[in-house]
Amino acid sequence: MCGIVAAVAQRDIAPILIAGLKALEYRGYDSAGMAIADGGEIRRVRAKGKVREMEALYDADPVPGGTGIAHTRWATHGVPSEKNAHPHVQGRIAIVHNGIIENHATLREALKAKGRTFLSETDTEVMGAVIDEHVQSGKSLRQAVTAAVRELEGAYAIAVMSLDEPERIVGARRGCPLLVGIGIGEHFLGSDAQALIKVTNRMMYLEEDDVVEITRDTVQVFGLDGTPVDRTAHESEISADSVERGEYRHYMQKEIFEQPRAVADTLEGRIGPHGVLPNIFGIDADPILDKTRGIHVVACGTSYHAGMVAKYWIEQLARIPVVVEVASEYRYRDVVVPEDTLFVAVSQSGETADTLAAMRESRRRGYLATFAICNVPESSVVRESDLRLMTRAGPEIGVASTKAFTTQLTAFALLALDLGRRRGLNEADYLQHCKELQSLPRYIENALKTEPQILAIADHFIAKQHALFLGRGAQFPVALEGSLKLKEISYIHAEAYPAGELKHGPLALVDENMPIVAVAPNGPLLDKLKSNLQEVRARGGELIVFADERAEMEDGTEHVAMVRVDGGGDLIAPAVFTIPMQLLAYHVAVQRGTDVDQPRNLAKSVTVE
């Protein structure tokens, strides 16, 4: 995580750096800082907390200057504090860094032995010292950065400036995103396009192990061996106003209510009256999907939950076995890959470090092909995959993912149906499911109408410290996702279980202080779920049940709050039941007064491992 902005311009660049950091705050907001070359010195402004804290310091004592680097931090090494805030200065250089350096402890000891002192606990300051050593030995800033990164293990995107070359910034990336913004007589570096869109729409994406040098008039990219490499510039499709909050109180609320539109956009031009349209996964998709006999889905967090739902769908509709695995585990495990297995990576940002690394690792493991489900067309995951289906959620600003999840489910449903047809799903069922999927935006629209009821239920949670979420079948991942939302933004310790596992241990936790949230769609598992809920009620637990309109459940029982939802058919019900879960987490968090869009400790696009 962490966000980087840097600029070399003729004008004072502090306001540009601050605006860029604000756009990057989703990547971390433990502390913020910037360093600007002002005459013969490098001046820093740093503050614990959000960018606006640092901005207030700057406003009180502005720093002029046209060369600068800036950073908003998500703490990995060292507590959030001004001392640990970037930029870090060592000798004649200043550095901002996104990522984790793994051999920092060894390097720190070696440098201390040489007489270096360190003012922070960060791995970044160690990196700065390594670069400064090379600068002091007579290298140019670019040579010094190149030499330094060859000594470092880990992942990084960095921007570095030097007192000796005050109108120049050098950047480098490995495993974390960095791009160049190309202006008129000015150049920028940023962690993403949104950080720079207000000053330019011409972007150049850097690749792994690139080292870049920018001045006002030039951009030059080099490999780690020092030879120049060519990188093409593109016009970005992001618009500057797609990220405004409008009438909503929080981005998260806006994004929850955007879901009918986001899902409809994701379906548009991809499914018609006769089924899934041809070539929507890329023009090379047909032979690959025809051949697919197994699927491995790899993702993190919310995207992992989307993959878990997809497992139910694909196994049922296409009879293809699906394994879903957390990316950070997948990478380091000696995975068995049966013949003709498709690797599917799921990531909202397409820059999630673990997912990206897993995808790269998969190249060595003999998959049929790689397939990306992603929300950012220019992202690394998309660029490096053979096949892809873009979700069209639009920019997601709230750190707790909502519309990204339901659009990922939509993309997976398209894939499951398409594979089903290829693998002998009968035509009538296929067309019925396609019709059902097309109705998803309407069912989501309806599910959003439960908001007033959920607002009332949210009251129950204000004083609670725990909750259990229960689901069965494809609704178990929905329960997982619901509990994750509540965790992320309300800090309530919510945990999900497949309902049948309750009596194998977690039931010991149930008493009157432990509310239970259950998803009860209509279907063959309803009676089993009702038995599980009886077990909870017999122990005094308070129940909140999201029940399908058609499910035969007693309303109005004591200690049971029932919210009725029309789940549509089996295929779309997981996406539909996600909506009240999101609303519940949102309203509980609002009532508890947490920072809904930027919850503590988290960051959006997790670009460190």
Place this chain on the structure above:
Amino acid sequence: MCGIVAAVAQRDIAPILIAGLKALEYRGYDSAGMAIADGGEIRRVRAKGKVREMEALYDADPVPGGTGIAHTRWATHGVPSEKNAHPHVQGRIAIVHNGIIENHATLREALKAKGRTFLSETDTEVMGAVIDEHVQSGKSLRQAVTAAVRELEGAYAIAVMSLDEPERIVGARRGCPLLVGIGIGEHFLGSDAQALIKVTNRMMYLEEDDVVEITRDTVQVFGLDGTPVDRTAHESEISADSVERGEYRHYMQKEIFEQPRAVADTLEGRIGPHGVLPNIFGIDADPILDKTRGIHVVACGTSYHAGMVAKYWIEQLARIPVVVEVASEYRYRDVVVPEDTLFVAVSQSGETADTLAAMRESRRRGYLATFAICNVPESSVVRESDLRLMTRAGPEIGVASTKAFTTQLTAFALLALDLGRRRGLNEADYLQHCKELQSLPRYIENALKTEPQILAIADHFIAKQHALFLGRGAQFPVALEGSLKLKEISYIHAEAYPAGELKHGPLALVDENMPIVAVAPNGPLLDKLKSNLQEVRARGGELIVFADERAEMEDGTEHVAMVRVDGGGDLIAPAVFTIPMQLLAYHVAVQRGTDVDQPRNLAKSVTVE
């Protein structure tokens, strides 16, 4: 869950029923009760709470009589209370029941319409009424029970007596265990052999849909169509004194310290200097294991965690893909079964309802064969499987499973090594791993020596309401198991995550009130885990680290309690690191003053769905 005892004898049987219930208390202890035919009436003694509460009532006002049924309850329908305690009486019959009747609500309404009144909220009383209806219509008790169970949906073991036939008891089973104890001039029914071992060692196991009638002198078994069926009696191998607590404060503590012996017993005669011995999985095993190309492991709770560890082992050593699934989910999902897949069921008791039902369901799904890992040789899971490996943990009385888990891991390790050899694992690695496995009892013995350190750490938890457990790789299931133990017996809401997933959401929960327990074995993932732990420390979280002796970690840092464990090699480390987790849960629970061996809401052998 729930436990049943019944007896027809010439002597007063109340003391026999009470002793039997005490042996069955691991199956539930919400309430207890018995009904005894005393002259022309059926007299009941019932009490909320444990068997000793009911015993006190009986002692104050003893009931004579030689025919009786008794029950210790784990509440499924209706809160724990005297009113809901078994036996239930309807009309002229009394009944005790283990299981869940799914169509009880419909039946209850129909019977109410006929003028029946119900005094409890239980499904059991409804069952009693259905039987009584048939008795009132002129049927014998056996005919009435047979007719009734044909109208019922769900799972049950029952024992029923009638005022009209005071020297006779009828039992029936479907999905829940029931066996007959054969004495001299007296007969018994019980949920397991331990309940009856003090009065007889001759046992007759009933099968699905059997109806049994016992008198002092006769035992007759019938099918649901009323025709007699033959069931053989066996001498039980259980000894009456293997279930005493000895010097230990709790059964759980005793069972934790028995692990070196239990694991050694599980290895004995199964592995030698040249590797895994032949035929240990059954004489039919060779062709099946040679052919195995995929494995599905199905289990619940702790046994499920053992399966998750096995997945790592089998995939690594034998390159056979393994899918591990919760039994309650597996049963109701449309699972894809690739050719030559082996079904593995894991259950301590061999009577776990969901696991047993999943195994039966698997028969229809085209597996190569079924394989059981189980601790009870006479159990349904063992009797119905093609291949098996018995764990030799001995009786496990503590509801929170300990030695069952490590012996299941031992059994899985034997299977993984044997499959590895069949699938091309090189001889040197194979022999090295076999040697490592043989050393497991010694490493567990050593790990038990951490008890004094852990006793000190347990202090940290007394006032906590939450904890997070972190692991990576094969230690992730160990973290899951550690968190489950803490949940079960200390009622602390502990949850486990693969360490890399922390930053994808749960990190929001971390503050100074959330202790983090991490397993840090030596190995390639250590540096990644250290980075994850830095993320936690940066947010004020208190760390308890179980670290391998060889792992390079800083001891003595503030807010970090480090316990060093010699994990042995990669293969056995998950079993070794389980030990401190068990000790931690145990000592936290003792210090919190909970009922360690019989934690609230739970029961041991989960024979309801």
